[in-house]
Amino acid sequence: MSDLVSFVAAQLTAPLLAAEFFWQNPLFSNDSWSRLMNGLRIGLTLGGALMLIYEVRARRLKDPVPERTRKRIAIVMSAMAFGAYFDFFNPNVRYPEYYHRHEFFHYYLGSKYTEELGYKRIYECAAAAEIDLGRGAEVNRRELRDLRVNLIKPNTDPTVAAHIAECKPRFTPEKWEAFKKDVDWFAQSSRGGYWDNMQKDHGYNPPPVWTMAGKFFSSFGNAGDRFFKILASMDILFHLASVILCFWAFGWRAGAIATVFWGCNAPANFYWTGGAFMRQDWIFLLVASICLVRKRYFFLGGAALTWSALLRVFPLIFFAGWGIIIALYVIRRFRDWRAGRLDEPTVLVQGDDKRAYRAKPKRKTGEKARGPLPGGILGLLHPDHRRLLAGCIVACGTLIPASIVVTGPNSYMDFVKHTLTVHNNTPLTNHMGLQTILVHDWDGRMRFTRDDNLDDPFQGWKQGRLDRHKKLRWLHLVLIAGLFGWTVWALRRTKLLWIGQALAAPIVMAMTNLTCYYYSMYMLCAALALARWQLGPVVLLASGASQILLLNYYWVDDKFTAQAWLFWIFGLVLLYGYSRPFSMARLKAWWDGKPEPKPGRQSPRTKPAPAE
DSSP: OHHHHHHHHHHHHHHHHHHHHHHTSGGGSHHHHHHHHHHHHHHHHHHHHHHHHHHHHHHHTTOOOOHHHHHHHHHHHHHHHHHHHTGGGOTTTSOTTSSOHHHHHHHHHHHHTHHHHTTTOHHHHHHHHHHHTTOHHHHHTOEEEETTTTEEEETTSHHHHHHHHTTGGGSOHHHHHHHHHHHHHHHHHTTTHHHHHHTTSOOOOOOHHHHHHHHHHHTTSOSOHHHHHHHHHHHHHHHHHHHHHHHHHHHHHHHHHHHHHHHHOSTTOHHHHTTOSSOSHHHHHHHHHHHHHHTTOHHHHHHHHHHHHHHHSGGGGGHHHHHHHHHHHHHHHHHHHHTTOOOOOOOOOOSOSOOOOOOOOSSOTTOOOOSSOTTGGGGGSOHHHHHHHHHHHHHHHHHHHHHHHHHOTTHHHHHIIIIIIIGGGSOOTTEEEHHHHHHOOSTTSHHHHOOTTSSSTTHHHHHHHHHHHHHHHHHHHHHHHHHHHHHHHHTTTOOOHHHHHHHTHHHHHHHOEEEGGGGGGGGGGGGGGGTOTTHHHHHHHHHHHHHHHHTSOSSHHHHHHHHHHHHHHHHHHHHHHHSOOOOHHHHHHHHTTOOOOOTTOOOTTOOOOOOO
16 A cells, blocks of 8 residues: 555656756756846847838738748747746746745735735834744844835834834734734745845835725735735736737737737846736736727726726826827817817727728808707717726726725825825836936936945935936926827827827826836837837837846946836837828818828929029
């Protein structure tokens, strides 16, 4: 009997031993595999851009590549890019257990004990739990970030010690015991510097709508390997669903461009949020919104973007693309009503946006409008726009009250005071945005301003950035206004809402100073390849260039300022590539509702000047 048991055990453990032997090969060591993956990502992006250019050239030379071959290449490249994002799950490169303990400490504990911890007490209450577990001497030797002022302080600081003492009374006895058990698991599995540095991050910052969902899932179990692996796998499903949606809505070519961009870009790589707890829900909903609108599910598209904005706030700016198109439509419809040229709204066509509305006037030319506007104020909106806005309203009306019930009546006020007022006004080394570009200068670099003699070595670096931005705020506002005006010009004749959403990405960068891992949002710009094929290679080249830049800077603030410059230029190239050159003649023709003059052609009413 014992021999049989030994045989069965050997058969069950053989695959695990084989897998362990497989990953121990020198090829899969951290350094070797990282270099190989970097080369693969650069190869996929640059190779994909060349293939797109070759495809067009071959078609123009009347020697096109068979569509079946092109589809197969696109699918293979997409699969490789998807795997490259995760380093093909090599345990030597990232986290042997896959999930990210540092991330789970914040998002698991922060959502599960949201009533007790709020947005400011996660580090202090973790210290209180350790003291209650008999590790007070260790706690007193450590430092933590005081989230009330966003500065690192020693735990023996009187203010910090007082906040630590206030933690335990906020819990019921049962919840305090559960909290101590969860904190103890993190402390035991993250001993040493890893655990100490975990207390110096920037806390728990999601909006109440995320907390509502996070609390639902985190309450199913206590901290532990198996449970965290299940929670971490949710983000893989979000990624996979985003890729599938892109292929479904925009076809295999644009879907492949979006997947390769996402899988190979450097700012939003796996390092930052991979193996975490529901950190990719916002990008899934953001991608879902543009895909649903493309497929004419306007109600669901509006609800999806609203949900994404309620999860991370900044996706709210993507409404600017929709808002510009809707506002221009309303203005034109109002002018037509006043002039007696009101037309029935037509269906928004799919494909490119070269076809304009073609509707028959209901009145004779010159006849003024009589009576009230048909349909009232809502009559100015296209039916598609009404469905879109209805989805936004229903999503807000459902999610916001539900989140207040779960997280408490003061949750939104606390979120605004902490995350939007304190946390978002604290410069980080991996910030990327127009603000980062403006405030980065030679003397203010982290290399020269870091002071390890301070409790927070980056205090001077942060204050320098804040002071420089205060001086340059006027320039920042001027650039935002100019970019917004350019976007309006680019979208003036566009009727397709999904194009407006994709072209809003540069506005998001200009108006926010997001951390690097949110720049996966630029995968939406792959959709623009349907309207301007030339932008497809640009999207892939930007992703490849970001990977090259990642390898060329040591100091973190230099590294991500360079990335910010790359994505700023990338956004301007997208706008330039989509919009037509500005001229007063084009502006006047658009305002009058007439076709715009084409460059290089004379007006038929204009006679050539006589020769001298």
